[in-house]
Amino acid sequence: MSEVIVITSGKGGVGKTTTTANLGVGLAMRGKKVVLIDTDTGLRNLDLLLGLENRIMYDLIDVTEGRVLYKKALVRHKKYESLFLLPTSQVRDKMAVNPEQLVKLCEEMREEYDYILIDCPAGIEQGFKTAIAGADCAIVVTMPEISAVRDADKIIGELGRAEKENIKLVVNRIRPQMVKKGDMLDMDDINDILSIKCIGQVPDDEMVVTSTNRGEPVVSNEGSQAGQAYRNIVGRICGEDIPFMEFPEEGFFTKLKRVFGH
Amino acid sequence: MKIKGSRSGLQLVFDDTADFPAIEQEIKEKLESGSNFFCRGTIIQTLPGRLQQTEKETLAKLFRQYGVILHTTIEGKSLEESVAAEKPEIQVPMQPTVQEMTVVDRTVRGGQEITSKGSVLICGNVNPGAQIIAGGSIDIRGTCRGIVHAGAYGDTKAFIIADHLMPMQIRIAGLIARSPDNVEKSSRAEKAFIKSGQIVIEPIER
Ligand SMILES: Nc1ncnc2c1ncn2[C@@H]1O[C@H](COP(=O)(O)OP(=O)(O)OP(=O)(O)O)[C@@H](O)[C@H]1O
Numbered sequence: 004m005s006e007v008i009v010i011t012s013g014k015g016g017v018g019k020t021t022t023t024a025n026l027g028v029g030l031a032m033r034g035k036k037v038v039l040i041d042t043d044t045g046l047r048n049l050d051l052l053l054g055l056e057n058r059i060m061y062d063l064i065d066v067t068e069g070r071v072l073y074k075k076a077l078v079r080h081k082k083y084e085s086l087f088l089l090p091t092s093q094v095r096d097k098m099a100v101n102p103e104q105l106v107k108l109c110e111e112m113r114e115e116y117d118y119i120l121i122d123c124p125a126g127i128e129q130g131f132k133t134a135i136a137g138a139d140c141a142i143v144v145t146m147p148e149i150s151a152v153r154d155a156d157k158i159i160g161e162l163g164r165a166e167k168e169n170i171k172l173v174v175n176r177i178r179p180q181m182v183k184k185g186d187m188l189d190m191d192d193i194n195d196i197l198s199i200k201c202i203g204q205v206p207d208d209e210m211v212v213t214s215t216n217r218g219e220p221v222v223s224n225e226g227s228q229a230g231q232a233y234r235n236i237v238g239r240i241c242g243e244d245i246p247f248m249e250f251p252e253e254g255f256f257t258k259l260k261r262v263f264g265h
Numbered sequence: 266m267k268i269k270g271s272r273s274g275l276q277l278v279f280d281d282t283a284d285f286p287a288i289e290q291e292i293k294e295k296l297e298s299g300s301n302f303f304c305r306g307t308i309i310q311t312l313p314g315r316l317q318q319t320e321k322e323t324l325a326k327l328f329r330q331y332g333v334i335l336h337t338t339i340e341g342k343s344l345e346e347s348v349a350a351e352k353p354e355i356q357v358p359m360q361p362t363v364q365e366m367t368v369v370d371r372t373v374r375g376g377q378e379i380t381s382k383g384s385v386l387i388c389g390n391v392n393p394g395a396q397i398i399a400g401g402s403i404d405i406r407g408t409c410r411g412i413v414h415a416g417a418y419g420d421t422k423a424f425i426i427a428d429h430l431m432p433m434q435i436r437i438a439g440l441i442a443r444s445p446d447n448v449e450k451s452s453r454a455e456k457a458f459i460k461s462g463q464i465v466i467e468p469i470e471r
């Protein structure tokens with residue numbers, strides 16, 4: 004019973020790739036067999052987040068154009084043995100893959116893996132259409148600000164048009180202090196507009212950035228708030244009923260960072 | 266059973282495994298729930314080939330009691346065309362006059378547009394950046410934050426109703442009103458209409 008999940012957002016830079024990497028590692032930490040497919044052809048960086056750049060031999064385009072079988076192009080994660088990455092090309096563009104090719108690839112992969120996560124490029128053009136084609140469900144990532152929420156709304160509309168009805172929401176980079184002061188949208192505002200099921204609320208956390216630089220997604224960091232938030236999302240994907248965590252006050256938050264950071 | 270809103274009306278989509286008595290029961294419950302879900306005058310379409318002729322007649326009869334017309338779409342033709350093509354067969358009962366009404370059973374999201382020569386009923390929200398254009402009136406069972414234009418062909422009697430009416434712009438016939446820069450969420454249903462040459466908004470009961 005495998006599941007193909009596309010991670011998408013509309014607006015760029017809200018955390019699709021970060022979310023894909025963290026959910027992939029999180030699922031693998033639970034022993035699931037996972038493949039991550041980078042479809043952001045030309046702007047790939049999922050490999051960086053996972054610290055796998057130097058191990059890439061073949062890419063998605065080599066697979067879709069029939070030069071190698073997909074298994075040959077997969078890169079196994081150094082630490083989590085059941086996690087694989089199918090990177091994309093740095094030199095080709097989004098037109099190099101079409102939706103039918105991705106559907107076919109996902110169908111083949113279903114036989115071997117529990118979860119196939121697809122990192123989608125920003126925008127609603129060809130790259131988006133290709134990325135969503137083979138997916139059973141979508142995770143829409145947004146940030147608590149008006150333009151990101153508007154774009155998420157559009158993307159949800161586009162997903163509906165493509166008959167993808169199973170859509171979940173992740174709100175990333177929440178800053179509790181700003182929400183409290185009314186300078187950032189709160190969850191009620193966001194749910195009111197998007198009206199889809201929310202499965203994740205991830206705080207803005209500098210450990211996300213430092214761990215990215217080390218190629219070690221934050222989900223494996225016990226002391227990080229964002230890591231906990233990602234672990235909770237993983238649990239919800241696996242069907243567990245986990246309450247949303249409370250964000251502590253800023254004072255406590257920074258103290259935590261000082262104790263556990265680096 | 267699934268009900269999909271399309272440009273020209275509602276579409277019933279059945280699961281392949283559902284047997285007819287179950288479908289009939291489900292529709293009956295929906296109609297009887299009095300949720301106003303199917304409004305009088307709504308045109309319902311089903312995909313061809315899914316139902317037997319006798320089953321279709323049973324459903325058509327059931328719907329007719331509630332003033333809803335059932336049509337089977339003919340493959341490759343739009344609803345309007347198939348409605349026209351089927352007319353001789355179906356005896357349209359005279360009691361409820363069928364006026365064209367578009368029913369949309371979902372949230373209309375940013376970038377999406379609903380246009381209709383007749384009136385429009387939205388069972389869901391109209392989000393920022395969405396646009397509803399109707400020759401007649403517009404009724405939104407949800408929050409309206411998009412752009413709404415009623416009486417688009419000049420009908421100054423057209424009106425707009427929403428549970429929470431907070432659109433960016435309201436247009437009725439040739440008049441335009443822009444929202445104030447800070448809109449509070451209204452707690453009651455409201456109606457926008459033209460009164461002495463101006464768009465006014467009044468709370469209503471529903
Ligand atoms: N929760 C977070 N806290 C702090 N920084 C974050 C968080 N999530 C993401 N970031 C940072 O935001 C930036 C953008 O993230 P990411 O690359 O995942 O976005 P993206 O949606 O994949 O972007 P693109 O549209 O370019 O593909 C990165 O520098 C990342 O480290």
Ligand SMILES: [Mg+2]
Nearest residue numbers: 019020021043
């Ligand atoms: Mg990315």
